[in-house]
Amino acid sequence: MNSPQLPAPSATAAAASQALCRIIRTEIQNHGGWIPFSRFMELALYAPQYGYYTGGSHKIGGSGDFITAPTLSPLFGQTLARQLAELLPQTAGNVYEFGAGTGALAATLLQNLSDGLKHYYIIEVSPELAERQRAHIAEAAPEAAGKVTHLSSLPDTFDGIIIGNEVLDAMPVEIVRHAHNQWQQMGVTLADDSSFIQQAQPLPPSALSQAATSYFPHSPQPYTSELHPAQHAFMHTLAEKLQRGGIILIDYGFDAAQYYHPQRHMGTLIGHYRHHTVHDPFFHIGLTDLTAHVNFTDIAQAGTDAGLDLIGYATQAHFLLNLGITDIMAKSTEPASADYIRDAAAIHKLTGQHEMGELFKVIAFGRNIGIDWQGFSHGDICHKL
Numbered sequence: 001m002n003s004p005q006l007p008a009p010s011a012t013a014a015a016a017s018q019a020l021c022r023i024i025r026t027e028i029q030n031h032g033g034w035i036p037f038s039r040f041m042e043l044a045l046y047a048p049q050y051g052y053y054t055g056g057s058h059k060i061g062g063s064g065d066f067i068t069a070p071t072l073s074p075l076f077g078q079t080l081a082r083q084l085a086e087l088l089p090q091t092a093g094n095v096y097e098f099g100a101g102t103g104a105l106a107a108t109l110l111q112n113l114s115d116g117l118k119h120y121y122i123i124e125v126s127p128e129l130a131e132r133q134r135a136h137i138a139e140a141a142p143e144a145a146g147k148v149t150h151l152s153s154l155p156d157t158f159d160g161i162i163i164g165n166e167v168l169d170a171m172p173v174e175i176v177r178h179a180h181n182q183w184q185q186m187g188v189t190l191a192d193d194s195s196f197i198q199q200a201q202p203l204p205p206s207a208l209s210q211a212a213t214s215y216f217p218h219s220p221q222p223y224t225s226e227l228h229p230a231q232h233a234f235m236h237t238l239a240e241k242l243q244r245g246g247i248i249l250i251d252y253g254f255d256a257a258q259y260y261h262p263q264r265h266m267g268t269l270i271g272h273y274r275h276h277t278v279h280d281p282f283f284h285i286g287l288t289d290l291t292a293h294v295n296f297t298d299i300a301q302a303g304t305d306a307g308l309d310l311i312g313y314a315t316q317a318h319f320l321l322n323l324g325i326t327d328i329m330a331k332s333t334e335p336a337s338a339d340y341i342r343d344a345a346a347i348h349k350l351t352g353q354h355e356m357g358e359l360f361k362v363i364a365f366g367r368n369i370g371i372d373w374q375g376f377s378h379g380d381i382c383h384k385l
Contacts, residue, residue, distance in 0.1 A: 005276075006273060006274065006276055006278075007274050009284055009287050013284075013287055014284075016049075016050050016055055016286060016287075017050075017284055017285055017286045017287050019050050020043070020044070020047055020050035020051065020285055020286040021196075021285055021286075023043065023047055023050065024040060024043050024044070024047075024188075024196070024285070025190060025194060027039070027043065028188065028189060028190055029190075033189055033190065034187045034188070034189045034199060034201065035187055035188055035189075036174060036185060036186075036187045036188075037172075037173070037174060037175045037185075037186045037187055037188060037198070037281075038172040038173060038174045038175075038229075038230070039172070039188075040187070040188040040196075040281075041172040041173065041281075041290050042172040044281075044285050044286060044288075044290055045170065045172070045289075045290060046125060047286070050286050051286060052286055052287065052288065052289055052290070053125065053126045053129070053170065054125065054126050054127070054128070055128070055286060055287075068101055068102075068104075068165065068166055069165060069166075069250070069316075069350055069356065069360075070101065070102070070104040070105035070108065070165060071101070071102055071104050072346050072349055072350065073342075073343060073346030073347075073349075073350070074104075074108045075325055075328060075329060075343060075346055075347065075350070076105070076108075076320070076325075076350060077104070077105045077107075077108025077109050077112065078108060078112055078325075078328050079320050079323045079324065079325040079328060080105075080109065080163070080248075080323070081108070081109050081112035081113055082323045082324065082374065083248070083323055083373065083374060083375045084109065084113060084116075084117075084161055084163075085112075085113060085116055086371050086372075086373075086374065087161050087245070087246050087369060087371055087373075088113065088116040088117060088160065088161060089116050090244070090245075090368075090369040090370070090371060091159055091160045091161065091244055091245040091246075091369065092118065092159040092160055092244070093116055093117055093118030093119065093160060094118060094119045094120075094121060094158070094159060094160025094161070094245075095109065095113070095117060095119070095120045095121065095160055095161050095163065096121045096123060096155075096158055096160060096161070096162045096163070097109075097120070097121070097122050097123070097162075097163050097164070098123050098162070098163070098164040098167045099123075099124065099164060099165070099166070099167040099170065100122045100124055100129070100133050101129065101133075101165075101166075102129075102132055102133065102136055103122075103132060103133030103134070103135075103136035103137050103140075104136065104140075105163075105165060106120060106122060106133060106137055106141075106148065107136055107137050107140035107141045108140075108141075110137065110141040110144035110145070110147065110148070111140070111141050111144065117144075117147060118147070119147055119149060119160075120144075120147045120148045120149070121148075121149050121150075121151055121155070122148060122149070122150050122151065123151045123152075123153075123154065124150055124151075124152065125152065130150050133150070134148075134150070154237065154241065155241070156241065157241050157242075157243050158238070158241050158242045158243065158245060159243050159244050159245055160244075160245045161245050161246045161247075161248065162238060162242065162245070162246070162247040162248070163247075163248045163249075163250075164247075164248075164249045164250070164251075165250045165251070166250070166251055166252075167249070167251070168228075168231050168234070168249060168251045168253075168294045168299065169251050169252060169253070169291045169292060169293065169294055170289075170291060171228070171230040171231050171234065172230050173226040173227065173228055173230070173231075173269065173292045174186075174208060174226065174227045174228075174229060175198075175224065175225070175226055175227075175267065175269065176203060176208065176209075176212045176216075176224070176225065176226075176227055177200055177222065177223070177224040178212070178216055178219075178222065178223045178224075179222035179223070180222075182202065183202070183203040183209055183212060183213075184200035184201065184202060184203055185200065185201055185202075185203040185208070186198050186199070186200055186224070187199055187200070187201060195282070196282045196285075198281075207229070208227060208229065211227050211229075211298075212227060215227070215256055215259070215260045215295070215298075216260055217260055217261070217262045219262050219265070221262075221265060222265070223262070223265045224265065224266055224267050225259070225260060225264070225265075225266075225267040225268070226267050226268060226269060226292045226293075228292075228294070228295055228298055231294065231295075231298065231299060231302075232298055232299070232301075232302045233302075235299050235302035235303055235306075236302045236303075236305070236306050238303075239302070239303050239306030239307065239308045239365070239367075240306055242308070242365075242367050243367070243368070244367060244368040244369065245366070245367065245368075245369060246311065246364060246365065246366045246367075246369060247303070247308070247364060247365040247366075248362065248363075248364045249299065249362070249363050249364075250316060250319075250360060250361070250362050251294045251360065251361065252293055252294065252356075252359045252360050252361070253293040253294030253295060253296050253359075253361060254293060254294075254295070254296065254361075255295075255296055255297050255381075255384045255385050256295055256296075256297035256298065256385075257297075257384070258384075259293065259295045259297075267292070268292050268293040269281065269290065269291070269292045270290075270291060270292070271283055271288040271289060271290055271291075272288065272289040272291065273287065273288040273289070294361075296313060296361055296363055296385060297385045299363060300313065300363065300382075300385045303365045304365075307367070308365040308366065308367055309365060309366045309367065310363075310364075310365055310382060310385075311364040311365055311366045311373050311376065312362070312363070312364050312373055312375065312376030312380045312382060313361060313362070313363045313364075313376075313380065313381055313382045313384070313385055314361065314362055314375070314376055314379045314380050314381060315357060315358050315360070315361055315362075315379065315381070316350065316351070316356055316357055316358075316360035316361065316362055317350075317351035317352070317353070317357030317358060317379075318376075318378060318379030318380075319362040319375040319376070319379075320347075320350060320351055320375075321351060321378075322374055322375050322376065322377045322378055322379070323374055323375050325347060325350070325351070326347065329343045329344070329347060362375065364376065
C-alpha cells in the first residue's frame, strides 16, 4: 500500500511493476516456492524490460530517485580527469566506464581529456540508459562523441583505466541472519494472498557461510546483514582481464569492521523511490531502487587475490581535495557570482563530512603502471581494510 507522503506511480509504471511481479512469482513457483534474496534483487533491478535499471523510467537526477556526484556538478568529473590524465599515457589510452548513468561523467571526462584519451568505452546493461547517454554526450561533448563506444558485455581484456561510480552498490546481495546459534539465508516466498514475504532457510556449509563466519560479529543478539558475492566476483573478473592500467571505484560503504559493527545489526539494504527512503524491499517492485553499502575490505581482498596492486583507499573528500577540486572551482568561476555560490554548494555536498564526503569512498588498483596517484597523497586509509 502507498504511504500517503509518497507519490503514486503512473498507470504505465504501475502496470510494468505488476508485470515484473508476475515474472518473480513464476520464478518462485518454479523453484519450489523460495528463491534467495539475491535472485529477487537481481530480477527487481535487471529483469529485461521491467527491472529498475532495464525499464524505461528516468532514475537519476532531480526528477528521478537519487542524485549522483556527476549529475550534481561537473566539478566531480573535472577533478577525476586530473587523475586520469596522469594515468592514461602509461596505457593504451582507453577509459572504460561501468554504469554511466545519464552520461554526465562521460561527457565531462571527454571534455577534459584530450590527446591522452584514445577510446571511451561505456559498459551498460540498460538499453534505455545507453540511449540517454548517447544523446547527452552528443549534446554536451559533440567534438569527442566519436571516441565513445557502447558495450553490452565485457571485453576480453582491458588496457586503460576502469572507472565505476556507484556501480558496486547496485549489485544483488545475499542477506544472512545469525540467530540462536544458527546461520540462516534470507529469501523470498509467497504469502497466501500471493504477496511477497521474506523467509529464512538454514544456510548450509558453503563459501557464503564461510564469509558470514569471517565477517559477522560474535553477538548474542540476532544479527542480519548482507554479503556481496556478486561484487567480489565482479572485482575478480576485472582483475583477471586488466592487462595494464588502473581501476577506480567510487561508492558508499565501509571497511569490514565498520560494516559489520554489532550496532549495525539490521544491515544496510535500503530502497530509493522518488528521493524518498523506503525500507520495504517489496515496495513498487521495479520502480524502487534497491541498494546496499559496499564492503571495501572484500573488494580489496578480491583485487589483491587476483594479483592487482592496491593503490589507495580514501574518503571521497580526501580524494577530490587532493586533486584540487577547490582550485578548479576558483579558476572557473568569479567569486561571489551565482555560479561560484552554486559550485561552492556542490563542493560542500561532495566533500562535507555529513554529506557525501565521508560515506563515499574511493578505492584504486593498478597493474603495470607506476605513476604517483595524486588522489591518495593525503588521507589514505588502506590500513583500515
